[in-house]
Every structure is written in structure tokens, then in C-alpha cells.
Amino acid sequence: MNTGRIARRATLAVALSLFAGTVFAQAQPAANQEFQPEVGQAGKDVVWVPTAQALVDRMLDMAKLTPKDIHYDLGSGDGRTVITAAKRGATAFGVEYNPDMVELSRRNAVKEGVTGKATFIHGDIFETDFSKATVITLFLLPELNVKLRPKILAMKPGTRVASNSFTMGDWKSDESQVAQGDCTSYCTAYLWIVPANVDGIWKSGKEEIKFAQEFQMVHGSVGQGGKLAPILKGRLRGDAINFTAGDARYTGKVSGNSIEGTVTAGGKTAPWTATRIK
Numbered sequence: 001m002n003t004g005r006i007a008r009r010a011t012l013a014v015a016l017s018l019f020a021g022t023v024f025a026q027a028q029p030a031a032n033q034e035f036q037p038e039v040g041q042a043g044k045d046v047v048w049v050p051t052a053q054a055l056v057d058r059m060l061d062m063a064k065l066t067p068k069d070i071h072y073d074l075g076s077g078d079g080r081t082v083i084t085a086a087k088r089g090a091t092a093f094g095v096e097y098n099p100d101m102v103e104l105s106r107r108n109a110v111k112e113g114v115t116g117k118a119t120f121i122h123g124d125i126f127e128t129d130f131s132k133a134t135v136i137t138l139f140l141l142p143e144l145n146v147k148l149r150p151k152i153l154a155m156k157p158g159t160r161v162a163s164n165s166f167t168m169g170d171w172k173s174d175e176s177q178v179a180q181g182d183c184t185s186y187c188t189a190y191l192w193i194v195p196a197n198v199d200g201i202w203k204s205g206k207e208e209i210k211f212a213q214e215f216q217m218v219h220g221s222v223g224q225g226g227k228l229a230p231i232l233k234g235r236l237r238g239d240a241i242n243f244t245a246g247d248a249r250y251t252g253k254v255s256g257n258s259i260e261g262t263v264t265a266g267g268k269t270a271p272w273t274a275t276r277i278k
Contacts, residue, residue, distance in 0.1 A: 034107070035100040037078060048077055048101070051139055051164050054181035055189055056081050059162035062177060062191045063135045065090050072133040074125040074140070074148070079105025079118070081137050086117035090135070094120045095128045131155060139164035139186075153215075157196040157254065158238030162189055171215045174237065192216075195236035196254035204259075204274035218243055 037048055059081070065071060067089030073081045076094025078101060085092035086109070096102050102122045109118040121128060126147065130136065136152065136159065138145060146169040152161055153171075165186045167173065173190040180187075199213040210220040211231070218234030222245035234243035239254045241261070250272060252261020257276035262269050 035104055037101060037104065046075065046139075046141055046144070048098075049139075049186065050078060051081060052179065052181070052183035052185075052187065053080065053084070054183040055164055055179040055187055056084050058177055058179040059137055059164065059189045059191075060085060060088065060135075062175060062189055063137075063160040063162045065135050069134045070132050071135045071137070072130040073137045074128075074130065075138065076105060076120065077101055077139075079108050079120060082118050082120065083109055083112050083114055085135070085137075086114035087112065090117070092118050093130075093133075094118070095123050095125050095130070096120060097122070097124055134159055136161045137164075138162070138166070140166060142166045142169060145169070152192075153194060155194050157194055157236075159194040161192040161194065163192075164189065166190075168192060174216065193238045196239045196241070198236065198241060198254055198259075198276075200276050201278040202259070202274040203277050204272065207274075209274060222246070222248075 065085055065088055069090040071082070071085040071090045071092040073085070073092070073094045076082050076096045079094055082092040082094040082105065094105055096105065099122050102120045105120045109115050109120070133155070138148075138161070140148075140163075145163060145166055149168055149171060152159070165188050167190060171192065174193050175191040177189050178187050179189060193216065195213075195216040197213070198211045198218060200211060202209040202211065207222055207224045209222050211234075212219045213236075216236045218231060218236060218241065220231045220234070221228045222231060223229075229246035232244045235241070236254070240251070241254055241259065242249075242251050244250070248263050248265035250261065250263050252259040252272060252274070259274040261272050263272040
């Protein structure tokens with residue numbers, strides 16, 4: 001028996017085995033390696049770009065988010081906006097199409113101790129029901145905002161919508177601000193307040209009021225005894241309406257087909273109500 005030859009063969013076999021094991025290990029990803037997003041990675045509708053924390057804070061400040069609010073972030077990415085809203089006490093939801101981003105967001109929520117307030121949904125923003133939201137945040141392209149607009153305008157008047165950098169087409173924002181601090185790009189926040197629907201013909205005592213509405217802007221006329229006064233400076237902010245006609249200033253709260261408020265004319269203020277008849 002040639003013990004030297006056998007020993008050399010055994011040594012070679014061990015070496016080949018170790019080499020193969022090294023190559024296999026290098027070819028396999030670490031089993032416990034966590035997903036990390038990359039700026040610009042493709043998504044369903046947009047690429048992912050993180051929102052600077054300064055702008056997250058600015059959007060939620062503009063929306064006047066409180067612990068009583070139900071917040072939805074449509075396209076929630078790494079979850080930072082939802083987590084910030086949850087830290088402020090709101091019940092916050094993130095809707096995200098990328099399942100890896102959803103899991104990352106959930107891990108981040110655990111790290112920040114807000115799992116009881118922050119929920120992440122793996123889904124399509126165009127198919128998800130967010131009708132219970134009182135605050136919505138977005139970082140989507142304008143054409144996607146416009147696509148969502150009909151659902152948003154059908155929501156309860158007073159719902160606040162804050163967008164990172166991109167607008168809603170011809171629905172002009174109620175407010176815009178620029179963030180400072182750590183924000184170096186995509187630093188403008190826009191805010192819309194979902195307006196009540198007042199379009200139509202209303203009756204108020206002997207007056208007939210015709211409202212023509214373009215989002216939160218209101219035009220039309222107030223008529224009595226064959227005389228018409230154009231509505232000027234008409235504006236809605238949620239369910240609150242204000243306008244002037246002639247020498248009278250009207251303010252009120254809209255509730256479906258009724259308005260209750262006051263009218264001021266000639267230095268006197270009196271109660272004012274109106275009912276939609278058409």
C-alpha cells in the first residue's frame with residue numbers, strides 16, 4: 001500500500017472541498033442580510049427618492065396634524081413620514097407597492113417604538129381605500145396626483161392634503177412653504193384643504209344665490225327683486241365659506257345642502273341660512 005499517495009489524494013480532496021465551499025458561499029447572499037433601498041430605484045409608478053426629514057416635518061406642520069388625526073401616506077417608501085406622524089400621536093398608515101419597502105418600514109417602526117400607531121399596507125394606492133383619512137401626504141408626480149384627485153375631492157370637507165414638491169394640476173394649493181434644515185432638493189410643501197361642494201342654486205329668505213365652484217374658489221351671484229349682485233372674493237376652506245355680494249359680507253359653515261352663518265351689511269350682523277334647491 002502506498003500510504004504517501006493516499007495521503008496526497010486525501011489532502012487534494014480536502015482542498016477541493018474547501019475551495020468549492022468558498023466559491024458557493026461567495027455566490028450565495030447572506031441569509032439574514034436586510035434589504036436596503038437605493039435612491040432612484042424603480043417602483044410601480046415612480047422611482048424612490050427619500051423625503052428630507054425637514055420637509056416631512058413641514059408637511060405635517062402645515063396639515064396641523066394632531067393625535068386625533070388618521071393619517072395616510074400614499075407611496076410610503078421607507079416609512080419615515082408615517083413614523084413621524086405616529087410619533088406625533090396620530091394613527092398613521094403607509095401604502096406601499098414594494099413589499100421589501102413595506103418590510104423595511106415595519107422594521108423601522110419597531111426601532112422607533114411606534115408599532116402601535118404605525119401600520120404599513122402592501123398595496124396599490126389607486127386600489128386602496130383611504131376614505132377615513134383626515135390627513136394625506138404624497139410624494140408623487142403631478143399626473144398621479146391628478147389621477148387621485150377625484151377620490152380626494154370626494155372626501156370629507158376639511159381633509160388636509162400635503163404634497164412634496166408636486167402639484168394637483170389646476171387645483172391650486174391653499175398654501176405652500178419651503179423647508180430648510182437638512183433639505184437640499186425637493187423642498188417645497190404644498191397644502192390643499194378639501195372643500196365642501198356648494199355648486200348649484202340656493203335659497204336664503206327672499207334671496208336666490210347661484211354658486212359656481214372651481215375647487216375652493218366660488219363665483220356666482222346673489223339676486224333679490226330682479227337685482228343681481230356678483231359674488232366676489234368667494235372662497236371655501238373645508239366647510240367654511242366666505243364671500244361678498246354688494247355691500248354684504250357672508251360667512252358660514254356648509255353641511256350638505258344647508259349653510260348656517262352670518263351676514264354683515266350696513267354695520268349690522270345678523271344670522272344667515274341657505275338651502276340648496278337645485
